Amino acid sequence: MTESAVFVTDIATTVVDLFAPTNFSDRMANTNFPLLVYSSPRYYFNGSLDNATTPAPPASFPAAFETTVRIMVPTIIAIIAIIGLIGNGTVLYIIFRYREMQNITNYFIANLAVTDVAMLAICAIPTAANIAGMPIGEGLCKGINYMQFVTVQATCCTLTAMSIDRYLLIVHAVRSRNTRTTTRAIIINVAVWIGSFVVHSPVAIFYVLENDKCFMKMGQNGRDARFYYLGSFLSMYVIPLVVILMCYAKILVIVWRKTSAGTESAQAHERSIRQKRKITRMVFIVVLLFAVCWAPIHCMILWEKFQEPFDLSMPTRMAVTVLRFFAFCLSYANSLTNPFIYAFTTASFKKHFKRVLSCSAPNECTDTKSMGPSTTYKKIGKFLVESPTSFKTRQPAQDV
Structure with missing residues (x-):
C-alpha cells in the first residue's frame, strides 16, 4: 500500500463493497471507508498498517459484527442528518422570521446553523447514500471532502467570533458599544465563509479519484498531505479553542469580581446583566460540545497519519473500527446538538420553538x-x- 492510501477518504468504492454479496471484511480490505473526515480506516479491516506493500487477505470478521456495522452506520448517519436538518432549519426560520430575534448573537447562531446544514446536507446525507450503494465521480470526491474542511473551519471561526463578542460585551461593555453592530456581525459571517473557502482550496485542487480511491495527492507519494492535515487540525481545532479559552478566562474573572462585590449597587448591576450571562453560558456550552464531539476524530486522524506500520489482531481491529465509527458519528452529531442547546438554555428560543410547534398544530x-x-x-x-x-x-x- 502506498503512503497516499493512508490519507484516503474513499467514497465510491466502499459503498459498493459494504453491501456487496461477497465477504464484508475481505471486500473492506481493498477499500477505504467514505467521508470519514479526511482519513482512511483501511488498516482497521486489514491485518496490518503498511504503507509500502499490499497486506495478505485478512481473516473474516464475525458475521454479527459485519451485519451490525453495515446496518448501524448508515442508519445512525441518516438519523443524525434528518434531526439536524430539521432542528437547524427551525433555528434559521426563527431568527429570520421574528425580528426580535435578529441581534448580534443570533446572527452568529444563524451562521452556525448554516454550517451545520451544509455539513449534514452535503456531507452526511451523501455518506449514508454512498454506503447504501450510490457511486460517485471525481467531482463529488473533491466537492464533498472540500465542503467538510470548509464547514468545519467556518464552524470554528464562528464559535471564535461568538466568544470574542461575548468577551467584548462583558469585559469592555462601554467601549464595544460602537463596534458591536449587526452589520459588523453579518460582515464577519461572510468573511468567515470566504476565508474558509480560500484556506482549504488545496483540498479541491489536490484531491483526486484514482483506481476508485479518493485521496489527497500532495507531494511525493502523498506524504506532504499529512502536514496539511496537521495544519488543518491547528486551524480547525487547537487555535480557535485556545482563543476561546482565553476569552472565557477573562470573562470569568470579571463575572466573579462583580458577583463577589456584595454591595447593593453591585447586586443591582448583577441583575441587569443576568441575561448576558445566560447567553454567555449558552455560547460556552456550544463551544464545549464542539470540542468534545470533534476531539476523538481529530486524535484518530493524527494517529493514523503519523504512526508507523504495525500488526493488528482481530480483537484490536474490531475495537479500533468501532471506536473510529463512533468518533465519526460523534463529529456529525455535533451538527444536531446546537438547536437543543438553544431551546433549553435561552428563554427567547424556547418561546419561539413553542410558537413554531403551535403553528404546526391543525387548529x-x-x-x-x-x-x-x-x-x-x-x-x-x-x-x-x-x-x-x-x-x-x-x-x-x-x-x-
Whole structure:
C-alpha cells in the first residue's frame, strides 16, 4: 500500500463493497471507508498498517459484527442528518422570521446553523447514500471532502467570533458599544465563509479519484498531505479553542469580581446583566460540545497519519473500527446538538420553538411577524379566523 492510501477518504468504492454479496471484511480490505473526515480506516479491516506493500487477505470478521456495522452506520448517519436538518432549519426560520430575534448573537447562531446544514446536507446525507450503494465521480470526491474542511473551519471561526463578542460585551461593555453592530456581525459571517473557502482550496485542487480511491495527492507519494492535515487540525481545532479559552478566562474573572462585590449597587448591576450571562453560558456550552464531539476524530486522524506500520489482531481491529465509527458519528452529531442547546438554555428560543410547534398544530397558530401585536387564529373549516387574545406589544430586537 502506498503512503497516499493512508490519507484516503474513499467514497465510491466502499459503498459498493459494504453491501456487496461477497465477504464484508475481505471486500473492506481493498477499500477505504467514505467521508470519514479526511482519513482512511483501511488498516482497521486489514491485518496490518503498511504503507509500502499490499497486506495478505485478512481473516473474516464475525458475521454479527459485519451485519451490525453495515446496518448501524448508515442508519445512525441518516438519523443524525434528518434531526439536524430539521432542528437547524427551525433555528434559521426563527431568527429570520421574528425580528426580535435578529441581534448580534443570533446572527452568529444563524451562521452556525448554516454550517451545520451544509455539513449534514452535503456531507452526511451523501455518506449514508454512498454506503447504501450510490457511486460517485471525481467531482463529488473533491466537492464533498472540500465542503467538510470548509464547514468545519467556518464552524470554528464562528464559535471564535461568538466568544470574542461575548468577551467584548462583558469585559469592555462601554467601549464595544460602537463596534458591536449587526452589520459588523453579518460582515464577519461572510468573511468567515470566504476565508474558509480560500484556506482549504488545496483540498479541491489536490484531491483526486484514482483506481476508485479518493485521496489527497500532495507531494511525493502523498506524504506532504499529512502536514496539511496537521495544519488543518491547528486551524480547525487547537487555535480557535485556545482563543476561546482565553476569552472565557477573562470573562470569568470579571463575572466573579462583580458577583463577589456584595454591595447593593453591585447586586443591582448583577441583575441587569443576568441575561448576558445566560447567553454567555449558552455560547460556552456550544463551544464545549464542539470540542468534545470533534476531539476523538481529530486524535484518530493524527494517529493514523503519523504512526508507523504495525500488526493488528482481530480483537484490536474490531475495537479500533468501532471506536473510529463512533468518533465519526460523534463529529456529525455535533451538527444536531446546537438547536437543543438553544431551546433549553435561552428563554427567547424556547418561546419561539413553542410558537413554531403551535403553528404546526391543525387548529391554532400565532403570527408575530409584523411589528404590531400578536394575533392568534383559529382554523374553522378552510378558513383562519382571528380569535380574542391578550395582545402583547412586540419587543424590538435586543442586543444580549
